[in-house]
Amino acid sequence: MGKISASLRQNQTPLKEFLIHCAIASAVSVGLTAAFVAVFALVRMNVSLPFAAHQPVTTVLACLAALISAFNVAKKRQKSGLILGVATGGATFLIILILSAIILKLPASEQVIVKLIALISAGGLGGLLGVSKKNKPKKIKAGN
Numbered sequence: 673m674g675k676i677s678a679s680l681r682q683n684q685t686p687l688k689e690f691l692i693h694c695a696i697a698s699a700v701s702v703g704l705t706a707a708f709v710a711v712f713a714l715v716r717m718n719v720s721l722p723f724a725a726h727q728p729v730t731t732v733l734a735c736l737a738a739l740i741s742a743f744n745v746a747k748k749r750q751k752s753g754l755i756l757g758v759a760t761g762g763a764t765f766l767i768i769l770i771l772s773a774i775i776l777k778l779p780a781s782e783q784v785i786v787k788l789i790a791l792i793s794a795g796g797l798g799g800l801l802g803v804s805k806k807n808k809p810k811k812i813k814a815g816n
Contacts, residue, residue: 757799
């Protein structure tokens with residue numbers, strides 16, 4: 673197993689590494705969005721909320737998920753945070769758009785453009801914040 677992982681590390685190009693980080697961030701973002709929407713559904717069962725508020729709330733939850741995932745991956749990567757965040761937001765948007773088209777079978781509304789801009793902005797902001805956040809070295813305590 674050691675030889676395989678060593679050869680895979682040798683074949684890592686910067687683009688391949690970027691795409692892997694972007695895919696990880698997008699998958700985490702979609703997973704977080706699903707978790708946030710599930711919690712919102714549980715809250716929605718007990719709180720009276722107009723139906724018109726569902727799309728804005730889910731957009732905010734998806735943006736929060738994109739921001740968190742882009743922040744974490746950019747913090748680990750420590751380079752290309754804005755590009756990584758924008759790519760993460762765009763990929764998250766495409767995945768959510770495809771899944772909603774398959775599941776809901778509804779035509780796209782004008783809210784799609786708002787969701788696209790919001791997710792790309794949130795991902796970019798998360799990437800910028802993640803790169804600007806320095807990883808602090810952990811202090812090792814000496815035994816007494």
